[in-house]
Amino acid sequence: MAKDGAGAGGAPRTSLLYDPAFRSIAFQIVLLVAVLFVGWYLFHNTTQNLASRNIASGFGFLGQPAGFDIIQTLVPYGQSATYGEAFVVALLNTMLISAIGIVLATIIGFIVGIARLSSNWIVARLATVYVETLRNIPLLLQIFFWYFAVLRALPGPKQSLSPFEGMYLNQRGLYMPVPVTEPGFWTIPVALLLGIVGAIAVSAWARKRLMATGKPFHSFWAGLGLIIGLPVLAALATGVPFTFEFPELKGFNFQGGVVLIPEFMAVLFALSLYTASFIAEVVRSGIMAVSKGQTEAAHALGLRQGLTLRLVVIPQALRVMIPPMTSQYLNLLKNSSLGAAVGYPELVAVVAGTVLNQTGQAIEVIALTMAVYLTFSLIISLFMNWYNARKALIER
Amino acid sequence: MTDQSQAHVFTPTPPQPPPANMVGVVGWLRANLFNGWFNSLLTVFSLYLLYLTLPPLVSWAFINATFSGTDRTMCEASPHGACWTFIKMRFNQILFGFYPEGEQWRPIVTFLIGLGGLIGTAFRFAGKRWLVLFMLTGFPIIAFFLLAGGYFGLTEVETAKWGGLTVTLVVSVTGIVASFPIGIMLALGRRSQMPIVRSACVVFIEVVRGVPLISVLFMASVMLPLFLPEGMTFNKLLRALVGVTLFTAAYMAEVVRGGLQAVPKGQYEGAAALGLGYWKMMILIILPQALKLVIPSIVNSFISLFKDTTLVYIVGLFDVLEIIRVSTKDANWIGFEKEGYVFAALMFWVFCFAMSRVSLRIEKRLDTSHRK
Numbered sequence: 061m062a063k064d065g066a067g068a069g070g071a072p073r074t075s076l077l078y079d080p081a082f083r084s085i086a087f088q089i090v091l092l093v094a095v096l097f098v099g100w101y102l103f104h105n106t107t108q109n110l111a112s113r114n115i116a117s118g119f120g121f122l123g124q125p126a127g128f129d130i131i132q133t134l135v136p137y138g139q140s141a142t143y144g145e146a147f148v149v150a151l152l153n154t155m156l157i158s159a160i161g162i163v164l165a166t167i168i169g170f171i172v173g174i175a176r177l178s179s180n181w182i183v184a185r186l187a188t189v190y191v192e193t194l195r196n197i198p199l200l201l202q203i204f205f206w207y208f209a210v211l212r213a214l215p216g217p218k219q220s221l222s223p224f225e226g227m228y229l230n231q232r233g234l235y236m237p238v239p240v241t242e243p244g245f246w247t248i249p250v251a252l253l254l255g256i257v258g259a260i261a262v263s264a265w266a267r268k269r270l271m272a273t274g275k276p277f278h279s280f281w282a283g284l285g286l287i288i289g290l291p292v293l294a295a296l297a298t299g300v301p302f303t304f305e306f307p308e309l310k311g312f313n314f315q316g317g318v319v320l321i322p323e324f325m326a327v328l329f330a331l332s333l334y335t336a337s338f339i340a341e342v343v344r345s346g347i348m349a350v351s352k353g354q355t356e357a358a359h360a361l362g363l364r365q366g367l368t369l370r371l372v373v374i375p376q377a378l379r380v381m382i383p384p385m386t387s388q389y390l391n392l393l394k395n396s397s398l399g400a401a402v403g404y405p406e407l408v409a410v411v412a413g414t415v416l417n418q419t420g421q422a423i424e425v426i427a428l429t430m431a432v433y434l435t436f437s438l439i440i441s442l443f444m445n446w447y448n449a450r451k452a453l454i455e456r
Numbered sequence: 457m458t459d460q461s462q463a464h465v466f467t468p469t470p471p472q473p474p475p476a477n478m479v480g481v482v483g484w485l486r487a488n489l490f491n492g493w494f495n496s497l498l499t500v501f502s503l504y505l506l507y508l509t510l511p512p513l514v515s516w517a518f519i520n521a522t523f524s525g526t527d528r529t530m531c532e533a534s535p536h537g538a539c540w541t542f543i544k545m546r547f548n549q550i551l552f553g554f555y556p557e558g559e560q561w562r563p564i565v566t567f568l569i570g571l572g573g574l575i576g577t578a579f580r581f582a583g584k585r586w587l588v589l590f591m592l593t594g595f596p597i598i599a600f601f602l603l604a605g606g607y608f609g610l611t612e613v614e615t616a617k618w619g620g621l622t623v624t625l626v627v628s629v630t631g632i633v634a635s636f637p638i639g640i641m642l643a644l645g646r647r648s649q650m651p652i653v654r655s656a657c658v659v660f661i662e663v664v665r666g667v668p669l670i671s672v673l674f675m676a677s678v679m680l681p682l683f684l685p686e687g688m689t690f691n692k693l694l695r696a697l698v699g700v701t702l703f704t705a706a707y708m709a710e711v712v713r714g715g716l717q718a719v720p721k722g723q724y725e726g727a728a729a730l731g732l733g734y735w736k737m738m739i740l741i742i743l744p745q746a747l748k749l750v751i752p753s754i755v756n757s758f759i760s761l762f763k764d765t766t767l768v769y770i771v772g773l774f775d776v777l778e779i780i781r782v783s784t785k786d787a788n789w790i791g792f793e794k795e796g797y798v799f800a801a802l803m804f805w806v807f808c809f810a811m812s813r814v815s816l817r818i819e820k821r822l823d824t825s826h827r828k
Contacts, residue, residue, distance in 0.1 A: 105686075110682070180489060180498050181488035183502055192812075195808075197804050197808075205794075205798075208797065390666075394668035394669075398670060412674045416678065423679060426671065429671050438666070
């Protein structure tokens with residue numbers, strides 16, 4: 061130690077070992093070497109294992125014919141479809157169930173969360189029971205319950221339940237009528253689009269007027285009227301250019317109409333009810349985070365309970381709620397992978413299950429699956445961050 | 457004198473009793489159930505909902521249910537009630553899986569030691585730190601030798617025979633205990649000044665948090681054999697444990713990071729001013745405060761891990777749920793899915809609800825703020 065210090069001259073120097081900068085660099089180099097070594101070791105083992113098992117590598121398998129069937133497809137998927145197309149079908153199924161799940165879970169979650177804070181004793185109790193029951197039971201168990209104990213236990217096609225005319229519920233799913241388009245149908249989507257644009261314009265105008273003159277306008281009802289009314293008018297004007305195709309019992313099964321398969325319904329129910337219990341807690345804590353003075357001030361101004369909630373409390377609570385809500389949405393997306401357990405053909409079931417079994421290319425398949433979830437996570441967080449930034453700007 | 461003073465004493469008239477509809481049962485009902493038409497409507501609707509669901513549920517689960525017998529004949533006699541005989545006959549498997557009958561005292565003793573230790577840590581007494589130390593070091597070793605056997609005259613029970621609640625508890629407790637130190641290291645790494653360390657930790661944490669557990673378990677079951685040198689194999693339980701631990705560690709890291717961020721900067725500076733090095737500063741000053749802050753979040757991670765253990769069926773383990781699912785497929789017991797899943801739900805619910813109450817209690821006890 062002393063020798064080191066003497067050589068440098070000037071201020072006495074301690075050992076290089078005690079120099080923080082040197083230690084930091086040395087430590088990082090050691091870490092990097094260790095990570096690289098472990099990586100090389102795994103890579104080496106893997107290539108040897110793959111060679112000895114005669115498994116090809118690379119993503120070439122995506123172009124090969126898949127040769128298996130998928131029970132729910134949103135895009136055409138035939139006998140000669142490739143693994144790549146199977147991947148796309150699975151991806152769309154994951155997106156479908158996540159999107160519908162997010163919407164349902166948010167609606168139920170908001171209702172339950174607000175109900176938990178209700179002054180009505182019995183409503184608050186019921187909401188508490190809902191939250192405490194559903195969030196303490198594993199999601200997989202709930203999926204199994206809906207699938208095996210409820211939907212699979214329904215009667216067969218011949219004894220179908222029919223809650224409404226033209227709708228049939230049995231072991232094989234929910235059969236519903238589907239509209240079949242006729243010439244001139246294009247007017248309805250166009251009218252719907254116009255209605256949505258009109259509703260947005262009306263609400264913008266109403267807000268402007270409210271800010272300028274203080275006169276409120278029922279933009280919600282006007283918007284709803286536009287969105288529903290315009291397509292109805294268009295349909296009537298063109299002489300109702302569509303008919304309904306009803307499912308009919310032919311032989312042992314229903315033909316025609318559209319069917320929601322039980323796997324889809326089980327996963328959707330479980331996923332949205334389970335996530336709703338968490339969203340309810342997010343909503344409740346968000347509302348409770350708004351100080352009581354805000355509610356009291358709104359009441360003092362003469363706003364009624366509903367208006368207080370809508371105009372004063374929820375806009376402020378929303379800001380607190382956004383980050384935890386984002387993580388709930390991400391959880392829902394990731395949890396949709398549990399559909400694999402009952403055979404809902406989503407990403408994990410199709411790609412990490414069937415495709416992996418058929419090709420044996422574990423690394424590519426798992427990497428592909430994980431990459432998709434990572435991308436989705438990134439997109440949802442980016443979107444929610446943008447929304448958060450927009451909402452946060454309103455603050456003072 | 458006395459006359460004069462008495463004349464000036466003010467005697468208020470006694471207050472009138474409140475209106476009959478503001479006190480007692482009627483008042484409570486008015487205040488909580490029927491204040492306004494909307495609330496009254498909600499009350500009526502809720503009562504109707506309860507009327508629709510509760511009586512059939514009670515009659516299914518208790519009144520018409522079958523508890524006796526050893527096979528399905530008794531249950532078929534009362535088709536509108538639950539068949540708890542099914543659960544009764546399978547109860548041993550639900551708790552222990554295929555653990556040999558004669559050795560089942562071993563999981564029970566392990567469970568009791570663990571439970572005793574947990575209850576012990578809830579109280580304050582002089583030697584508590586020794587108990588905590590024992591639970592973190594001695595207990596896992598004892599548990600391993602008790603469960604796996606092969607030494608000290610205990611017959612070996614291979615992990616393939618473990619199942620049911622035993623596996624669920626082993627996976628969740630090992631997962632949380634093993635992920636704790638890894639999570640702390642990752643959290644420290646993420647807050648480190650060293651760019652390579654920091655980015656390595658960030659990448660690990662964010663990648664793991666961005667993918668579902670099911671894909672991590674898939675990876676553990678199909679990719680681990682590829683990564684290892686030929687001939688080296690892992691048993692299924694260990695695969696699940698590796699997957700679950702790494703997954704939980706990433707979440708634990710974020711929990712710990714939250715705690716580290718909540719420790720005021722003065723504490724770091726004070727420790728540095730005392731001349732403490734990085735590790736001494738962390739171990740003696742920062743981590744004790746940070747970890748105390750996040751105990752409720754750690755319990756919450758444990759709850760979600762406990763629920764997530766149901767996914768270990770992916771690697772081929774028989775946890776509570778998988779045992780029940782397999783049992784409902786048994787030809788002798790077809791058609792009793794409802795009973796099976798309701799019972800499983802009840803088991804998980806009891807565990808998770810108890811833990812969430814514990815978490816709330818700890819939160820209240822540790823709360824030193826003065827908020828109302």
